[in-house]
Each structure stands twice: as C-alpha cells, then as structure tokens.
Amino acid sequence: MGGMMGQMGMRNDAAIKQVLGATDQQWEQIKPKLERVRQLTADSRVSIAVMSGRMGGARRGGADTAAAPATGEPDAPRWMRPSQRQMTQQELTEGDKAAEALLDLLEKKDADAKQIQQKVEALRAIRQKAQKELATAQSDLRKVLDPRGQAMMSLMGIID
Numbered sequence: 628m629g630g631m632m633g634q635m636g637m638r639n640d641a642a643i644k645q646v647l648g649a650t651d652q653q654w655e656q657i658k659p660k661l662e663r664v665r666q667l668t669a670d671s672r673v674s675i676a677v678m679s680g681r682m683g684g685a686r687r688g689g690a691d692t693a694a695a696p697a698t699g700e701p702d703a704p705r706w707m708r709p710s711q712r713q714m715t716q717q718e719l720t721e722g723d724k725a726a727e728a729l730l731d732l733l734e735k736k737d738a739d740a741k742q743i744q745q746k747v748e749a750l751r752a753i754r755q756k757a758q759k760e761l762a763t764a765q766s767d768l769r770k771v772l773d774p775r776g777q778a779m780m781s782l783m784g785i786i787d
Contacts, residue, residue: 643783647776649652659767664785666720667764670757673722673750675730676707706730722757725750762787 643661644654690692708730709723719727727765729746765786769777 646779647772649776650718653771656771657768660764660771661785663764664761664768667757667761668785670720671754671761673709673720673726673754675709675726677704680708722750722753725753 639706640658640661644657647653647657649657650766682719709719709729725746729743729750732742768780772780779787
C-alpha cells in the first residue's frame, strides 16, 4: 500500500496529461485507455489493508478509536475497507466489492467455511481475470502513446 500511496500524486489526470505533453485531442484517446488500465490494475491487486488499533481514526460504524476504553490490552487491528478510502471518489471495482463481501463474511463469528471458500474463489477469479485483461489494456494504451509517453507510463508503473 505504501508504494501505491507514493504514486498517487503522479496519477492524477492533469499531472499525467502534462507529463505526457498531450494535447486535448490526444488526451481524449489516452484517458479511457488509462482508466481501463487503472481499473484492471486495481482488480488484479485488490486487497484490504490492516491497521493497528492504536493509530486512531474511525472504526467501522463511526466510533472513534481514541474513545475506546483503556483496558491495558492493545486494541484489535482495524481493516481499511475499499469503501472507506477517502483519497478518491471512484466507484468500487468488482474486486473491491468481492473483497468487502469476503471481509463481511469473515467478521461473522458463525461464518460457514464453505461460504468463505466460495468468496475466496470469487475474489481469486476476479484477480485472475483482471490480470489477463490487463496485458491487453496496457497494449491498447501503449498504441496511443509515443515512445516518450510509453517511457513515462512505464516509469509511473502504469504499463510494463
């Protein structure tokens, strides 16, 4: 997640358009292909971050961790769900939704092992499908970029 956070600054559209030196007309061709690569990258790597309970911030349901009573025991870890990301206003991807559904099931104390396995397999299938489609999407993006643009996108980790 740290690498992803470090790249967020360069991943906004205005910065990428500027780095590429793209005209408005060129950007109209680049942007949808870039968005497709981003979506497939997210689904191929979808995960849920775990944070220490002592970091502060909101618990699921809105309770502040700082308000938790001091018991002398460390707080339980907190999950950072895709739906809790404040950095973007993007819709949840198919992979995000599958990861959240799996976490919802795991949070139930009486979750059935068969149901858990089905959710894991669904998430795995989404990741595998996205990984296969990602190579094609990166190739499509590469086709609308000049060699300098391809190099910049490669340096940003957007294309291989």
